Amino acid sequence: MHLRHLTLADFRSYESAEVPLAPGITTFVGRNGQGKTNLVEAAYYLATLGSHRVAQDAPLVRAGAEQAIVRAAVMRAEREQRLELEINPGRANRGRLGKAPLGRPRELLGAVRTVMFAPEDLALVKADPAGRRRFLDELLVARQPRWAGARGDYDKILKQRNALLKSARGAPNRAAVLESLPVWDTHLAQVGANLIYARLRLMQDLQPYLATAYEEVSGGASDARTTYRSSLHGDLAQTIACGEVPQVEEIESAMHESFARQQAAEVDRGLTLVGPHRDDLELRLGALPAKGYASHGESWSFALGLKLAAFTLLRHDLDTDPVLILDDVFAELDAGRRERLAEMIGDAEQVLITAAVGADVPAQLTGATFEVVKGAVHPR
Amino acid sequence: MYEGVVQDLIDELGRLPGVGPKSAQRIAFHLLQADPADVRRLTEVLTVVREKVRFCETCFNVAEAQQCRICLDPRRDVRLLCVVEEPKDIVAMERTREFHGRYHVLGGAISPIDGIGPDDLKITELVRRLGAEPVDEVILATNPNLNGEATATYLSRLLRSMGITVSRLASGLPVGGDLEYADEVTLGRAFEGRRVVDA
Numbered sequence: 001m002h003l004r005h006l007t008l009a010d011f012r013s014y015e016s017a018e019v020p021l022a023p024g025i026t027t028f029v030g031r032n033g034q035g036k037t038n039l040v041e042a043a044y045y046l047a048t049l050g051s052h053r054v055a056q057d058a059p060l061v062r063a064g065a066e067q068a069i070v071r072a073a074v075m076r077a078e079r080e081q082r083l084e085l086e087i088n089p090g091r092a093n094r095g096r097l098g099k100a101p102l103g104r105p106r107e108l109l110g111a112v113r114t115v116m117f118a119p120e121d122l123a124l125v126k127a128d129p130a131g132r133r134r135f136l137d138e139l140l141v142a143r144q145p146r147w148a149g150a151r152g153d154y155d156k157i158l159k160q161r162n163a164l165l166k167s168a169r170g171a172p173n174r175a176a177v178l179e180s181l182p183v184w185d186t187h188l189a190q191v192g193a194n195l196i197y198a199r200l201r202l203m204q205d206l207q208p209y210l211a212t213a214y215e216e217v218s219g220g221a222s223d224a225r226t227t228y229r230s231s232l233h234g235d236l237a238q239t240i241a242c243g244e245v246p247q248v249e250e251i252e253s254a255m256h257e258s259f260a261r262q263q264a265a266e267v268d269r270g271l272t273l274v275g276p277h278r279d280d281l282e283l284r285l286g287a288l289p290a291k292g293y294a295s296h297g298e299s300w301s302f303a304l305g306l307k308l309a310a311f312t313l314l315r316h317d318l319d320t321d322p323v324l325i326l327d328d329v330f331a332e333l334d335a336g337r338r339e340r341l342a343e344m345i346g347d348a349e350q351v352l353i354t355a356a357v358g359a360d361v362p363a364q365l366t367g368a369t370f371e372v373v374k375g376a377v378h379p380r
Numbered sequence: 381m382y383e384g385v386v387q388d389l390i391d392e393l394g395r396l397p398g399v400g401p402k403s404a405q406r407i408a409f410h411l412l413q414a415d416p417a418d419v420r421r422l423t424e425v426l427t428v429v430r431e432k433v434r435f436c437e438t439c440f441n442v443a444e445a446q447q448c449r450i451c452l453d454p455r456r457d458v459r460l461l462c463v464v465e466e467p468k469d470i471v472a473m474e475r476t477r478e479f480h481g482r483y484h485v486l487g488g489a490i491s492p493i494d495g496i497g498p499d500d501l502k503i504t505e506l507v508r509r510l511g512a513e514p515v516d517e518v519i520l521a522t523n524p525n526l527n528g529e530a531t532a533t534y535l536s537r538l539l540r541s542m543g544i545t546v547s548r549l550a551s552g553l554p555v556g557g558d559l560e561y562a563d564e565v566t567l568g569r570a571f572e573g574r575r576v577v578d579a
Contacts, residue, residue, distance in 0.1 A: 107563075146564040156526050163492035180490060180498050185532045187526070 001078040001112065001320045002350035010065035011087070012038035013375040023075075025367030027353045028377070035375045036354035040325045042070045043352065046085055047114040047323070048138060049093075049105055049148075055222070058089040068132055069328040074112045083111050083234055106152075109145035113314060113322040117307040125290050125299040129280035136199050139206075139310050143317055146199060154191045158272055161188055161190035165245065166270035174309060184257050192275045193252035200228055200245040201275065210310040217340055218298065223286040224305055231278035238296060270313050300333060308344060321349035330360040338362050381570040385486050386412070417565050422534045429502040435570075438509070442467045448473075450482060463506065463535065473521065481519075484509065489527040498534060510544060511524060517545040524551045526568075529549060 005310050008017040013035045027291040028036045040242040041051055041060075041097050051060060061068040068087040073080050084141060085105060086095040095105035102108060123131045162186040168177040203226055214224035236254040246254075258274040259266075283302055285291040290302050314322045324345060330338055330353070342362035345351055358369070369380045381387055386408060394404035411419055435441070436448035443449070450470070460481025464470055470483050486501040510518070516538055521526035522575060536546045552570030553562055562570070 073483060078558055103563075149565055151564075153526065157530075160492050160526070160530070164497075165497070167492060167497075169387045176499070177497065180530075181493075181536065183490070184492075186533055 001074055001323065003112065003323060003352075004073040004075050004080065006039065007069075007071040008039070008042050008045055008067040009071075011042050011070055012060060013066040014038060015029055015062060015375070017375070017377050019370065019377050021350070021352075022368060023350050024374055025351050025353065025365045026360055026365065027355060027358070027365070028372050029355055029358045029369060029380070032356055035377075036356075036372045037327055039372070040066075040131055040327050040352050040354055043072065043112070043323065044114050044325060045087075046070055046072055046083055046108065047112045048141070049085075049169065050138075052116055052120055052327075056089070057087050057093070060210065061089055072112060077237070081111060083108060092283070099105045106145075106148050108256045109141060109148055113142050114325055115307055115311040115314065115322050116325040116327060117304060118325075118327040118343060118373055119332055120298060121303040121307060122332075123295060124303045125283055126296060132281040132283070133277070133279065135306065135310075136202060137195075139313070140202055141366075142310075142314055143202070143320065147195075150191055150195055150198075154188070154276065157184060157191060158275070158277060159189045160184055162270065163274050165266050165272065168267050168313075169194030169270045171289045178263075178267070181263075185256060188272070188275060189252045189255035189259070189333055192255055193248050195276045196230065196240075196251050197245065197248045198277070199279075200240065203228060203281070204243075204245060206309050209309035210305055212292040213308035213312065216344055217304050217308065217337060218301040219336060219340060221285075221298075221301075223284075224290075224302060225284045225286075227282040227284060227339050229280040229282050231258075231274045233261050233274070297334065297337070300337065303332075304329075304341065311348070324348045326353045327350065328354050328356070330355055330362070331357070356365060435485075439483050440467075440487060440505070441470055441483060455480070460519065461509070461515045462514075462519045462521050465528065465531070466523045469521065469574060479519075486522070486531065489522055489531040491527045498521055501531070501539070503535070505514070507538070507542075510539070510542065515544065520546060520548045524549075 001022045002023045005021055007017045008014045010016075015252070017039070019039065030036045030037055031286065037053075041053060045051055045060070054060070066173050066247075069084065069086070071084045073082050075221040076324060082098055086094040092104045095108040097108060097111060111362045114349055121237055124135055129242070137147070140152070161181075163176065164184060168174050168181075171177045177217060207226065210226065215221060227243070228240050230240045230252070232240075232254045234254060234257060236250060239246060255274060261274050272278075276305075283306075285294055285298060287304070290299065294302060311322060312325055330341075333341065338360075339362055346364065351365070354360055370380070371380050381392065385450075389408045389411070390401070390404045392457055392530060393399055394401055394408050399407070399425055407416055433442050434444070434446075436443040437446050438451045439448060441448040441450065445452075445487045455478050460479070461484055462473060462481055463540060464473065464478060465488055467485055470485065473483070482552040483508050484502065486503065486506075488496055488501055490498060490501070508513070516534075520535055522531045531533060532548055536548070539546045550573045551558070552566065552573055559567070
């Protein structure tokens, strides 16, 4: 698939912008702070309903404006579909697909799919598990949008359960407060087990693509592996770490068992200590964990390998290419990785690239170039 | 900002559910321009409603006497009891004219974030009713959202241990709707709750 145009109104620094796009490579060149990233962020937001830079919507709306609007036309298999999203901080966002207003913006998911690689992705290798969980869950949603609903439900149930645990901590009659805990256990285990199962299946499918992508990016090394570190107690966590995928029912009952064993600690801390929200995707190079052991260059290769693997997985899954976004990454890569990356993405249907200096982008990536100056986009 | 009492009115109206600042302003100016008799009638109803309306001592529906009209109706089937979250849910159920049993209003749903636990709902009263009345089946008609489902799970565990038949309202496809527009959760539920078609 590819975007045919992108229109912004009051999004970030843009009062309005209208960018015609075509298949192949499109490069946005401009000095820092001119608004290059804002353009690709808008495309990414349409695909994921989230930003790669901020968790809240408020920064996405231009200062002084009440709402931001992002519109796009997506071409997939010769058909054009129009999308519109109204971003209303503090209120419900509103989506539109073609002419029809949607009940929830969530229904926009799947209409356009993107894979973005940005400097922030180095955190996938170097920082906390939260980023790696987000990587898995975002890919899950990109593959099957219905997971957005399950993910949302899980968070809501988790908040309720944590609130109950917290209130039990301070209560004189702890047992009475905990009387309704099994209700939340049941619901959390049900949704959580399905989420863990889906993540494991996803990792199974991703692994071969990851090995290939890492090998190509790093120029020969082929030892990139992932392991799912589950917060479950007992043997099942071990089974999962060995790369096996248990049945949903097994995971569900292991969650119940872990809740039972952890109850005192959970009440003490007022937190749910078991579940997909506490799991980690461990990245390994051969026998060593990438975090702490990988060199700077290897870390970049790994992060890039994950994103390219996601791209290839979606390409095979969907029978169409997701839109590939490379935000400011060429400046971060050494010459060898730059060249190899350029080769790997040469056949993607659409690649949107941002760069501060045009010379950072390898010469073989030719296509349309736009200059971005103070929130205005001009073709070059 | 308006002066004194006008702003007070707008503020008070704005505290009502479903009324934003703009609607509050519109209602306030509508009241200022309306026929004084209309406004007087509204004022009277507002005053009387809090004094006159009480909650039924049996089912906690809104009532004007000790018991509501449904609990007093001898034609109602005492063996069926439908548990709902709010009195307004009773109105919705009654519109169907399908249900001839009686009701029990919980007064909300379990939600630890809002500090609402089972003790804050009329659950003790429900259990007491089940001990005293010849109920065969309890129908859980809490909302099909997370908190409503949690409340239903809680009640079904509690009531099954008492040996009472517990049923839950079916959730699934809206009548008159199109399959292609159903969201996946709804469609999934409809699959789970499918029935064999009698020839």
